[in-house]
Amino acid sequence: MDDTPPPQVWPTLRASDARALIRFLVDVVGFEETVVYAEGDEVSHAQLSWPLGGGVMLGSARDDGMGLPGSTSCYVVVEDADALFERIRSSGATVITEPHTTDYGSRDFAIRDPEGNHWSFGTYRGEPRSG
Numbered sequence: 001m002d003d004t005p006p007p008q009v010w011p012t013l014r015a016s017d018a019r020a021l022i023r024f025l026v027d028v029v030g031f032e033e034t035v036v037y038a039e040g041d042e043v044s045h046a047q048l049s050w051p052l053g054g055g056v057m058l059g060s061a062r063d064d065g066m067g068l069p070g071s072t073s074c075y076v077v078v079e080d081a082d083a084l085f086e087r088i089r090s091s092g093a094t095v096i097t098e099p100h101t102t103d104y105g106s107r108d109f110a111i112r113d114p115e116g117n118h119w120s121f122g123t124y125r126g127e128p129r130s131g
Helices: 018-029 081-090
Strands: 012-015 032-039 042-049 055-060 073-077 094-101 107-112 118-122
Touching: 012 018, 018 032, 018 042, 018 055, 018 081, 081 094, 081 107, 081 118
Parallel strands: 012 055, 073 118
Antiparallel strands: 032 042, 042 055, 094 107, 107 118
C-alpha cells in the first residue's frame, strides 16, 4: 500500500510580520505549525497544516513577485463553523461576515487576519468529481 498523501493545493502568503501571522493562524484559528525556517524575524518558509487536510505556506514579504502582504483570500473547510467562529471572535479578530447558512447548505463566516488577508471558513467540501 502506498503511504504517499494525495496531491493537495497549498495557498502561499507573504507577510510583513510573518511570525505574528503564524502565531495568529496557529493560536487563534487552529492551524498546526508543521515547520518554520527562519533567521531572526525573517521567515523564509513556513508550513501550517489544517487538521482536516491541506494547509498554507507563508514567508516574509520580499521582492520576488509573489504577491503583496494582505492580498490573499483562502477558504478553509471546517467541521463546526459556529464553534470556530466563537473562538476566533473571542480573540478579537476582525469579523467580515457572521456565521450564516448559504443557499447551498454550507455554514460559513469570514474574517481578516492581522495582515489583511481574507479568510472564509465553512462546512462546504466542494462537489464530488465526475467520473
